[in-house]
Amino acid sequence: MELADTAAPAHAPVSLVDVSSYLPGDPVGTEYFTQFARSDRMAKNVMFRAPRGRHHVSRDETAVDMVERAAAPLRERHGTDLFRDIDILITHTQLPDNPVMGCGPEVARRLDMRPNWVLDVHNGGCGAFVHMMAMARMIMQTTDARTALIAATQNTAGQVFTQTDIRKLAQAPVPGDGCGVGLLVKNDEAPILDIECRSYPEFAGDMDFSSGSERKYWEPGEGQGCVSFTESKVTKVFARGNRLVPEVALAVCDRIGVKGRDVDTFVTNQPNRLFLRNWHDALELPAERHPDTFDRCGNLFAAGIPVTLDTENQAGRLRNGSVVLMAAFAHAGDFAAAAAVRWGAGR
Incomplete structure (x- = not known):
């Protein structure tokens, strides 16, 4: 490219x-x-x-x-x-x-x-x-x-x-x-080539870590700690994720002078199949240029991008000199980031 x-x-x-x-x-x-x-x-x-x-x-x-x-x-x-x-x-x-x-x-x-x-x-x-x-x-x-x-x-x-x-x-x-x-x-x-990081503190309270009881997580008692959403919050998070990842990704593309559809490889976090489809559609990219490790690894949260990069690199699918675009959103949408690199890690 x-x-x-x-x-x-x-x-x-x-x-x-x-x-x-x-x-x-x-x-x-x-x-x-x-x-x-x-x-x-x-x-x-x-x-x-x-x-x-x-x-x-x-x-x-x-x-x-x-x-x-x-x-x-x-x-x-x-x-x-x-x-x-x-x-x-x-x-x-x-x-x-x-x-x-x-x-x-x-x-x-x-x-x-x-x-x-x-x-x-x-x-x-x-x-x-x-x-x-x-x-x-x-x-x-x-x-x-x-x-x-x-x-x-x-x-x-x-x-x-x-x-x-x-x-x-x-x-x-x-x-x-x-x-x-x-x-x-x-x-x-x-x-x-470029990095974009954005914080959205207004969304920080929409994901909880709760024991399902009144106790703090470090206090003894009944209940098991877990990340939780209400059904109404899940709907909001889904809408945010669909918007935030393409926004930061395309902001980086604009600054390095390429169109989203011209990116060689698009690597994102891997929350679920629908996010993956919506994100590469938003950039007008074919699915084969948006590697998917979800079915083999599940949602790896922060590890999703580097694990997917390593998987693609070891398989020989990242060409040296190509533009690799990374993007993700965090939690309930309180953070989103994207970065573009001129790939040169080889194998």
């Missing part, structure tokens, strides 16, 4: 030079959930139509374990000293193992890293991979940092959605677990 001529960038280029990922355990079929399912009108909602499969993290597998396993292929491809030279480490974990602190310092210890910047970000939701790209690029363009590792971990499927009361719910079969990581370097090898 040819890009429109633009002025030289104000800052040094930053590249997404590689991605890798990890899916825990054996695939879990939908029949696991059907044995527990109860009659629920929410199950008919398009938001909760189940994928054919997904992966579940085990009870004793931590977010740090998942990042370490996702990052292992990067070390194999780039050499044993790769992580010692990382200047920036940014992580996002859907369900922190320790609610008081993030996993970043332990990831650095496990990978034998000595980064000057260690950040654990909890906002960004399904758009966190793009959010972390934006943060890493900003740091590299304003400091002497030259390399970054970003990691997005989704670990609620096997820990939250298989609880005895929660696995009966319509939404329980939709999530899957996984982790995706990206390696960024201050060079022009596979440059980030």
